[in-house]
Amino acid sequence: MHSWFDSWALTLVVFIPAIGAAIVMLIPREREDAIKGVTLVTTLATLGFTIATLFRFNYDKTSTLQFSVTKNWIDVINSHYHVAVDGISLPMLALSSFITVLCVIYSWNHFPEPHNPKAFLALLLILEVGMNGTFVAQDLILFFIFFEIVLLPMFFMIGVWGGPNREYASIKFFLFTLFGSALMLLSFLALYFKVDVPGVGHTFDMVLLSHAAGSGVVHSTQLLIFGGLFIGFAIKVPMFPFHTWLPDAHTEAPTVGSVLLAAILLKLGTYGFIRIALPMLPEAAKSWAPWIGLLAVIGIIYGALGCLAQTDMKRLIAFSSVAHMGFVMLGIATLTTFGINAAIFGMVAHGLITGMLFFIAGSVQHNYGTRELSRLGGLLKQAPKMGWILGFCAMASLGLPGLAGFWGEFPAVLSTFNPGGDLSQPLFRTYMVIAAIGTVLAAGYLLWMLQKVAFGLPKPEFADAHIHDVSSFEWTAWVPILLLIVALGIFPNLIFRVTDDAVTCQTAAPFVSKDTTPVSPTLVCPGSPNPAQTTAQVTGGGG
């Protein structure tokens, strides 16, 4: 039992949805209940295996890859089927399989035009393959494949079930991300050919490449390779100025599409930074970090100001995503354990909170037939429960202490006070001030949205409309998220404890300054010398 589970769990988490999608495609289109049933069972089974993984995960060794499986895949190019999880990927994997189930439940009676649950759910399941796969892949080519698999389902979700401008939004989404991933692939190949892993030679293995930390690559080449990775991941995040696809995609996407886009797909980009770009090319990361930080704070301010200019509720939430992902990227740009931990927390928190906001926006649209802020109002009067949930999520999103959003935002800002990797302190403290202003603006636009949508009296055109309050399907889909937002707000260690060692060992290790003590002096990282030694090596080699 033990070994069976350990070697199959992750593979099942990734490919059960694929099997489910195949079954769904075989069921005749008319049998909608069967299709929905199969999809729900599939996603629940996937979640079941994820939860079992959570339980069997050894939390004393979060920096070690667990449930690791390596099989031959494409020998000719030296690429393997290598999947495993550690403390960085585990929360993301859990988030992904968790949100997918809720999306299936939410869409039960909510299929947007032109309906067709069969195609919609099949795409949703294929999407889950890509999302789960990206978070467990430990081989660059495998990572690339999963990273790309998400594109087509989302393209179709937006293009078929989207709003009036769906064709434009879907192709824009696709071309932006495809452009990024093409450059990313070039960088992966450059990593393969340039990095000389001691004792192994050329490899696509992400663990080995992280340990090699770009050894044998001259600095200018490192900068170029990092540039390719940066564009690939930054478009996905999206960072200013690559964000322009996001508001369009979010606005046009169906509710579930928006939720998945915000909750998971954007995280693929930040996850890529933490898992690939930083550890594999630490020297280049130091040179790039000030610029990443700059774009992050521009994103924070720009996203916030963009929010204030919106007239569409969904578009506003989309711009708030740009701002929030700015905080995540700022945390990453500090190159500190603290900041990167905060970034991962921010990813999960943003996934839950913004996903939830998009759910509500979807239900508002469903009820009122519009998302125009000027036409909405009085949600608390007409559908008080939904109004309260919206208020709760707005609070969570603006970073109210005690809710999940706080732990993503506040430590990220705090970490800029003392950046790692010999980055300029004055510069990052300037970023800190700007980001702090951003949190104020965030409060501004979220409260403004809340006021527009929930407060006051309903507009005359909807005064007599019969507005459904939260339905049972919505409750089922939303309560788990709301509970998690509270739980993570009260016990942030639920995530920090999982990520901390892994971040310390795998991502932040090369950036620890000589004069600061490591967070946990007793921690010994697997497969590599302990952090203190690594620091000495890297600074010695880099100087």
Add this chain to the structure above:
Amino acid sequence: MLLAVATEVISTPKFDWHAFAPDLVLVVTMVVVLVADLLLPDREAWRTSSITALGLLGALIPIATLAHSGHERILFDGAYVVGHYALALKAFFILAAYITVLLSVDYIGEGDYYNGEFYFLLLVAVFGMSIMTGARDLITLFVALETISIPTFVLAAFRKHDRASNEAGVKYYLIGVLSSALMLYGFSLIYGVTGATKLSGPHSISEYLSQHGTEPLVAVAIFLSLVGFAFKVSAVPFHFWAPDTYEGAPTPVTAFLSVASKAGGFVALINIIYFGFLTGNAHSAANSWWPVLWVFAALSMTLGNLAALRQTNIVRMLAYSSVAQGGFMLVPFAAAGIAGADGPLEKANSAMGAVVVYLLIYGAMNLGAFAVVIAVARRTRSAEISSYDGLFQISPTLAVVMGVFLASLAGIPFFAGWFAKFVMFRSIIDAGTGWAIALGIIAAVNSVIAFFYYARPIRAMIFHEPTADDRTPIVIPQPLVAAIVLTTAVVVVVGIYPQLFARVGQLAF
């Protein structure tokens, strides 16, 4: 010494029947088809297609036995070589022709064309391709190339009463002859300087080049032959015949031209570039040809894509797409030249392997796309992209399959096309110089542009509402179904487990 040479010259060449078995099967099939066409009554003439299909499948048997026996067979003093490389491509050409037969059966049968002649010409072209795979001598190579070209001129004009088809044939013919003339002129200069027609081995072009370096005249000669090949593989700026020919020719012939005939050109290019101007210490020559191929690759990708963006007819779009895909296939050639110019051949070998892998995958996905085009045109009698509106609601499976082929052509995982693009990128990044990286970035940008037009039929099929009144599912004849199923299977299976084709590419070089 002299005596040894003399005895070598006068000894009778040993004839390896086994090595020639695949080609002989093709020849026998040709004869049988001709005779059968003569004897069969008109309404039975379709049976020639079955004979052709059986003959093609029969030719696979000796290929399998040859592959099993393993060793490389060198015939006619090295002018014809049958090894893994030749066998892999022979199998590819024969399977591509088999799919073409499946595409043609109903098209030709219903269109009141000459059955026997069609399949006979097809078989002659395949025979030429089969010879081409083993050709290691300028003359063999030229004869093989003409054996491919001449039947395809006629095939392109096969819709006798259609002016577009006649134009297609004539245009193709004139360009073909022009390119042959240029190529021959180049060949004659090469022969004049080096005194050899054999590409590699003793007393060969590559031996001469390795001893004497590359004289300016040789560089001119190489350039002229490359221009000839550029016409054959429709590389920009010698591509302008392709869209008109592709649009005018009968669609199954277009599929054949864009896959098998184009691949024939590429195989010829591999033979002459790799065996003549790279191996056997001839790499000093590489510096005189890789810049030419670099430019062809960059132009073909970019202009092919930009022109494809403007097309409203799916066959023309696929024609320009095949120009662009040809550009992607030229990238590893440039990579091989850049890497091979410095000496060791490992990188050049893996680049040539990349071309073979790309050809195999491109063949499957492009034939598949044309199969769907033929299936849809049976209903709509049109190749306009707008006629694909709402296909997903009329024939969902057909629309999904077309989406698979187009996504694969665009290089979206997990369809086989991603791996073709991947090995192409791999070869150019492996070469690693500034010029190589620049070409890699051009290719990357182009692979993004390409999606825009590949997505257009996808959007028409899936995002748009059907415009036609007739919404019953399109009925597809059995052979066409078989062709679609076969190509889809290849595209999906190889996409998930690319090792299958990657291994072929590795064995070939």
